[in-house]
Amino acid sequence: MKEKNDTGGGGAYVRADQIDLKSLDEQLQKHLSRAWTMEKNKNRDQQEQQEAEAEAEAAAARVVGPTRRQEWEIDPSKLIVKGAIARGTFGTVHRGIYDGIDVAVKLLDWGEEGHRTDAEIASLRAAFTQEVAVWHKLDHPNVTKFIGATMGTSELNIQTDNGQVGMPSNVCCVVVEYCPGGALKSYLIKNRRKKLAFKVVVQLALDLARGLCYLHSQKIVHRDVKTENMLLDKTRTVKIADFGVARVEASNPHDMTGETGTLGYMAPEVLNGNPYNRKCDVYSFGICLWEIYCCDMPYPDLSFSEVTSAVVRQNLRPEIPRCCPSSLANVMKRCWDANPDKRPEMDEVVAMLEAVDTTKGGGMLPHDHPQGCLCFRRYRGP
Incomplete structure (x- = not known):
């Protein structure tokens, strides 16, 4: 005697022992794979959009020009560094001219690349930043007048008998009034x-x-x-x-x-x-x-x-x-x-x-x- 394939309400049904579990598993796997692919493509599109926006902002910044200087930062093109008048552990003090004014220039040279560890350079840069942070706010007749500084630039020039020589980009400098005594x-x-x-x-x-x-x-x-x-x-x-x-x-x-x-x-x-x-x-x-x-x-x-x-x-x-x-x-x-x-x-x-x-x-x-x-x-x- 055959089992009925129709319910009383006219709906189809399948006996449990006739269900193909392997086929269902493959269908489910395909569905999940399709859903995962769609989500992945959505995330990739969002990431590509964000990257495009960031690139646009960077391009706009390049058009506008470099980041605005700090209030204490000098214009390197106005500075001429002349002969050394004193030497120390981490650099030299030079005579110089900044914007037509006699100045003293303290150059901090932390060694050629590879001669100091990243930690040493970071420490020296922190000390330099600390000095500038303290000095640039001071104003008193018995305190050497601070004129400006720069945190590493290749635009500095040293004037010599044979012309001008560019400075390494890791050199920082402090420019102060020149005291001839x-x-x-x-x-x-x-x-x-x-x-x-x-x-x-x-x-x-x-x-x-x-x-x-x-x-x-x-x-x-x-x-x-x-x-x-x-x-x-x-x-x-x-x-x-x-x-x-x-x-x-x-x-x-x-x-x-x-x-x-x-x-x-x-x-x-x-x-x-x-x-x-x-x-x-x-x-x-x-x-x-x-x-x-x-x-x-x-x-x-x-x-x-x-x-x-x-x-x-x-x-x-x-x-x-x-x-x-x-x-x-x-x-x-x-x-x-x-x-x-x-x-x-x-x-x-x-x-x-x-x-x-x-x-x-x-x-x-x-x-x-x-x-x-x-x-x-x-x-x-x-």
Whole structure:
């Protein structure tokens, strides 16, 4: 007897044992494959559309021109770099002309390609950016005027006797006002034998103190205050330069640690790796003040390790000459106090220096000056 193939309602039906499962599976696979292909084509079309839009934007940007310069960025076509006047670890300082003005150009050359790792170059570029970020906002008569900078360009030209030579594209530069008097340190070395008149000492010290007072008012800690980083203009005015390690002062002193600066000028807390603040600059100023007065180097007979140990553990400081007036000696002692909290703020230092009487002399006595006169105080130096 045959099974019915029609339902009572006239609809067809198939017995379970007559269903071709293999055929159904193939049909389902074809359906899924077709659906997946359609979705893939849809995504590809969207991606191609996005890429076309991006290319259109890039083309429009090329037509409009290059990205707008940063506010501190120079126009390389206006800069002529001349001969080198100083050399350092990561570059050189050159004379130059920018837009018709005499300038100093600090070129940072981080080595030929392949000579430094990507991490080293990234670190150096970050330091360069930090220096520019700090320097370009400063405006004070005792701070070297920042003119501009550029972050790597092949458009720089060095002028030589044989014409102009292009610079590698990885060279960055900072352009600042040119100070013809050179570094304060060089000026002091030139006067090492004859020393400086007392009024000149106080004036140089006041220039430096006022510059640091301004930096601290802007929440800037220089962190490498030394006579080598101070320049003299044509009127012998001191101008603070080199903000390579300067930082905005951290609100929490614990955020500023680590040895930064130059041995001989570094405060004990910095040498020790302890937290520090702007008072580290005050300590360094005290050493600079002694150096300006004496026209000499602190700790000439000690090695770096001996200086570090003695400054921190034995409270070593430069010896103040007997001929130094107490008004100036007191400023030195207060500035280089081992306790940062006992050091004065720079505005107080300015006030103390302004109160120093220079009318009666008091400058450092030359080495060949007869010393017997000190007992009677008949001569107090120039």
